[in-house]
Amino acid sequence: MAPILFTRGAPSLDIIDQEGLRDAAQQAFTKDPGGTFAYGTSVGYVPLREWIAEKHGVDVNQVLVTNGSMQADAFLFELLVSPGDDVVVEAPTYDRTLLNLRQRGAKVTAIDLQTDGIDVDAFQTLLESGTRPSLAHIIPNFQNPAGYTLSAEKRARLLALAAQHDFVLFEDDPYYEVRFEGTPLPTMLSQDENNRVVYASSFSKTMCPGIRCGYLVGPADVIAKVQKIATNTYISPNMVAQSIVNEFCRSGRIDQSVATVRVALRERKDALVNALKRELPDAVYTAPQGGYFMWVELPGVSIEKLFPVAKEHGVEFVKGSDFLLEGGDNAMRMAFSGVTPEQIDEGITRLATAVRSL
Amino acid sequence: MAPILFTRGAPSLDIIDQEGLRDAAQQAFTKDPGGTFAYGTSVGYVPLREWIAEKHGVDVNQVLVTNGSMQADAFLFELLVSPGDDVVVEAPTYDRTLLNLRQRGAKVTAIDLQTDGIDVDAFQTLLESGTRPSLAHIIPNFQNPAGYTLSAEKRARLLALAAQHDFVLFEDDPYYEVRFEGTPLPTMLSQDENNRVVYASSFSKTMCPGIRCGYLVGPADVIAKVQKIATNTYISPNMVAQSIVNEFCRSGRIDQSVATVRVALRERKDALVNALKRELPDAVYTAPQGGYFMWVELPGVSIEKLFPVAKEHGVEFVKGSDFLLEGGDNAMRMAFSGVTPEQIDEGITRLATAVRSL
Numbered sequence: 001m002a003p004i005l006f007t008r009g010a011p012s013l014d015i016i017d018q019e020g021l022r023d024a025a026q027q028a029f030t031k032d033p034g035g036t037f038a039y040g041t042s043v044g045y046v047p048l049r050e051w052i053a054e055k056h057g058v059d060v061n062q063v064l065v066t067n068g069s070m071q072a073d074a075f076l077f078e079l080l081v082s083p084g085d086d087v088v089v090e091a092p093t094y095d096r097t098l099l100n101l102r103q104r105g106a107k108v109t110a111i112d113l114q115t116d117g118i119d120v121d122a123f124q125t126l127l128e129s130g131t132r133p134s135l136a137h138i139i140p141n142f143q144n145p146a147g148y149t150l151s152a153e154k155r156a157r158l159l160a161l162a163a164q165h166d167f168v169l170f171e172d173d174p175y176y177e178v179r180f181e182g183t184p185l186p187t188m189l190s191q192d193e194n195n196r197v198v199y200a201s202s203f204s205k206t207m208c209p210g211i212r213c214g215y216l217v218g219p220a221d222v223i224a225k226v227q228k229i230a231t232n233t234y235i236s237p238n239m240v241a242q243s244i245v246n247e248f249c250r251s252g253r254i255d256q257s258v259a260t261v262r263v264a265l266r267e268r269k270d271a272l273v274n275a276l277k278r279e280l281p282d283a284v285y286t287a288p289q290g291g292y293f294m295w296v297e298l299p300g301v302s303i304e305k306l307f308p309v310a311k312e313h314g315v316e317f318v319k320g321s322d323f324l325l326e327g328g329d330n331a332m333r334m335a336f337s338g339v340t341p342e343q344i345d346e347g348i349t350r351l352a353t354a355v356r357s358l
Numbered sequence: 359m360a361p362i363l364f365t366r367g368a369p370s371l372d373i374i375d376q377e378g379l380r381d382a383a384q385q386a387f388t389k390d391p392g393g394t395f396a397y398g399t400s401v402g403y404v405p406l407r408e409w410i411a412e413k414h415g416v417d418v419n420q421v422l423v424t425n426g427s428m429q430a431d432a433f434l435f436e437l438l439v440s441p442g443d444d445v446v447v448e449a450p451t452y453d454r455t456l457l458n459l460r461q462r463g464a465k466v467t468a469i470d471l472q473t474d475g476i477d478v479d480a481f482q483t484l485l486e487s488g489t490r491p492s493l494a495h496i497i498p499n500f501q502n503p504a505g506y507t508l509s510a511e512k513r514a515r516l517l518a519l520a521a522q523h524d525f526v527l528f529e530d531d532p533y534y535e536v537r538f539e540g541t542p543l544p545t546m547l548s549q550d551e552n553n554r555v556v557y558a559s560s561f562s563k564t565m566c567p568g569i570r571c572g573y574l575v576g577p578a579d580v581i582a583k584v585q586k587i588a589t590n591t592y593i594s595p596n597m598v599a600q601s602i603v604n605e606f607c608r609s610g611r612i613d614q615s616v617a618t619v620r621v622a623l624r625e626r627k628d629a630l631v632n633a634l635k636r637e638l639p640d641a642v643y644t645a646p647q648g649g650y651f652m653w654v655e656l657p658g659v660s661i662e663k664l665f666p667v668a669k670e671h672g673v674e675f676v677k678g679s680d681f682l683l684e685g686g687d688n689a690m691r692m693a694f695s696g697v698t699p700e701q702i703d704e705g706i707t708r709l710a711t712a713v714r715s716l
Contacts, residue, residue: 008397010396010397013391013392013395013396016391016395018387018391018395021387021395021598022383022384022387022388025380025383025384025387026380026383026384029376029379029380029383030380033371033374033376034371035568036568037371037374037376037379037566037567037568037569038368038371038566038567038568039366039368039562039567039568040568067425067570067592067595067596068592068593070591070592070593071591071592074591074592096590096593099590100590103590204397208395208396208598209395209396209397209594209597210393210394210395210396210397210398210594210596210597210598210601211395211596211597211598212425212592212594212595212596212597212598232454232457232458232461233428233429233432234425234426234428234429234432234570235426235428235454236568236570237425237570238425238568238569238570238596238599239567239568239569239570240379240566240568240569240570240598240599240602241596241598241599243568244598
C-alpha cells in the first residue's frame with residue numbers, strides 16, 4: 001500500500017505546466033543567450049527583475065531576485081538579525097524560519113496566530129513592555145502551517161506598529177497568487193508609507209519549485225545591502241532558471257498556470273473538508289481560502305501517539321508541535337497541494353481508522 | 359571606441375554551446391519532469407550527483423551539487439572556519455575567496471605562489487612554527503589570478519602536510535578540464551588516503567556560467583554536515599538547471615563543448631603572448647597551459663597609475679593588488695577568456711600606448 005502523504009508543501013506534477021516550461025526554455029535560450037548563459041549580477045536576471053518591479057509597482061532597485069525565497073530569507077536575516085536580537089514570529093510558523101532564526105542566535109518570541117492573523121494586541125503589549133524586535137516575520141496569506149489569512153485591519157495595525165516601534169515587517173508571501181476563494185487583500189508592502197516592509201515571494205507555487213526562484217522587494221537601501229551579501233555568496237543567482245521564469249511570465253503562461261493551480265487546490269481543499277466531515281466529525285479547523293495547508297486539531301487525541309500509528313496505516317502528516325516553540329499536542333499540518341482528491345479521501349479514511357485504533 | 363575587457367574570468371558567448379543547451383533542456387524536461395520541476399533535496403539532482411561521483415571515482419554520498427562553486431565554498435567555510443581560525447591561502451589568490459574568509463573573521467596567512475604552485479617550504483615552516491590552520495585553500499590548475507599550476511611533487515607534499523598537521527586541504531579546481539597544453543596532473547582528491555581533501559569544481563567553464571552549477575567532493579561525514587547547512591539555506595539547489603547539466607553531460611555534449619573551449623582558449627593565450635612580445639617586450643609572465651588567466655608584471659610600471667590611463671585608452675584589466683594582502687604594485691591579471699584573438703591584439707596595442715604615455 002503506497003503511503004498517502006499530506007506532509008510536503010509542494011504541488012503534484014499534474015498541476016505543473018511542463019509544456020509551458022519547455023517552451024519558455026526554448027524561447028528564453030533563443031531570444032537572449034547572452035543574458036541567459038553568462039554570469040549575471042546578484043540582483044538577478046534584469047528583465048525578470050523589471051517584470052517583478054512592475055508587478056509590485058516599485059522601482060527596479062527595490063527588487064532582488066534570488067535562488068528561491070528561502071535564500072532570500074537567509075540573506076535578509078544575515079543583514080538584520082544578530083545574535084541576541086529580539087525577533088517576533090507567529091505561533092505556529094514555518095519550521096525552517098524558526099530554525100534559521102534560532103541558529104542565528106535570535107531571541108524568538110512567538111505570538112499566537114488567530115484565524116484572522118497574528119494576535120496584534122499581544123504583539124502591541126510586547127512592544128509596550130519594552131521589547132525592541134529587529135524584525136517581525138509574518139506570512140499574511142494562507143499561512144504555513146495554519147492556512148489562515150491576516151485581515152485588512154490587522155495589516156494596517158502591523159504597519160502602524162512597525163513605523164512606531166521601528167522594526168522591519170518581513171512580509172513572507174509565497175501563497176499570494178494561489179487564492180482560490182474570497183477577495184485578495186492588498187499587501188502590506190503596497191500600503192507601506194514608512195519604508196518598514198521587506199516583502200518576499202517566489203515562483204515555486206505558480207510555476208514549479210524546482211526552478212528555485214524567489215525574490216525580495218523592499219526599501220532600496222536595504223536591497224542594496226542584501227545585494228552585497230548575495231554577491232559575496234554566489235556572484236549571481238541562476239540566470240538560466242531566471243531567464244526561463246521571465247519568459248514564462250512575459251508570455252502570459254503564468255496566468256494560465258496560476259488558474260490551473262487554483263482550480264486544483266480548491267478541489268483538494270474541498271475533498272479534505274468533506275472527508276474530515278465524514279470520517280472525523282470532531283476535527284477542528286478553519287478551511288483556508290487559498291494556499292497549500294490546513295491546520296487540523298483532533299481534541300483529545302495525542303498527535304505524538306497518532307503519528308506512528310497513522311504511518312502504519314499508510315498516511316503521513318506533519319505534527320503541529322514541529323511549528324511551535326511549545327504546545328500543538330493535538331494539532332497536525334495537512335498539506336493538500338501534492339495529493340489528488342481521490343488520495344485525500346482515501347488518506348483521511350485511513351487516518352480515521354488510525355485514530356479509532358488508538 | 360568600445361573598451362576591450364581583460365577583466366572578467368568568463369567565456370565569451372561564441373564558445374558556449376547554445377544549441378546543445380537548448381537540446382539538453384528539451385530532453386531533460388521531457389525525460390524527467392518529476393525530478394526536474396519538483397523540490398529536490400540539498401544533495402542536488404540525483405542523476406547528476408551520480409555522474410559526478412562516477413567521474414571522480416567516489417561514493418555518491420561524497421558528493422554535493424550546489425548553486426555554483428562559490429556557494430559550495432561558502433557552505434564549506436561556514437562549516438570549517440570560525441572567527442580567529444588560521445587559514446592558509448595562496449598569494450596572489452582569488453579575491454572573493456580572500457574577502458569571504460576575512461569576513462568570517464579568519465586569520466588569513468597568504469603564502470607565496472611560485473610558478474609551480476604554493477611555496478611548500480614556507481608553508482611547512484609556518485606549520486612547524488606552531489600555526490594550526492583549519493583549512494588551506496589551493497587552486498591547483500591554472501590558478502586564478504596567476505595561471506600557474508601546482509606540480510605533482512608539491513601535490514604530494516601538501517597531502518603529506520595535511521595528514522601530518524590535520525588540516526583540510528581545500529582543492530578548488532574549476533579549471534581542471536580547460537587544459538589546452540601539457541599533461542593533466544592527478545587531483546589531490548584522487549591521491550588522498552587520509553580523508554583530508556575537500557574538492558570543488560563547477561560547470562561554469564565547461565558549459566556556461568549562467569547555469570550556476572558547482573559541486574563539492576569530500577569525506578562522507580564532511581559532506582553530510584555541509585548538506586545540513588545547505589538544507590537550512592535553500593531546501594534544494596536549482597533542480598531545473600542541474601537537470602539540464604545532467605543531460606548535457608550524459609549526452610556527451612560536454613566533451614564537444616570542452617574541446618571547443620580548449621581550442622579557443624589556446625588561441626587566445628597565444629594571441630596574448632604574441633601581442634605582449636611585440637608591444638611590451640619587458641613584460642614578465644609565465645604562459646599558462648590552461649584556464650582563463652595570465653599574471654603579467656610590468657617592471658617599473660605603477661599599475662595603480664596605469665589603470666585609469668589604460669581605461670582612457672579603452673582597455674581594462676584587474677590590478678594585481680586586488681588579489682594580495684599586500685604588494686602586487688607592478689602586476690595585472692589579464693583574463694583572456696572573454697576576448698577574441700583580434701580583440702586581444704588590439705587591446706595589448708592600446709595597453710602599450712597607455713604605458714608609453716605614463
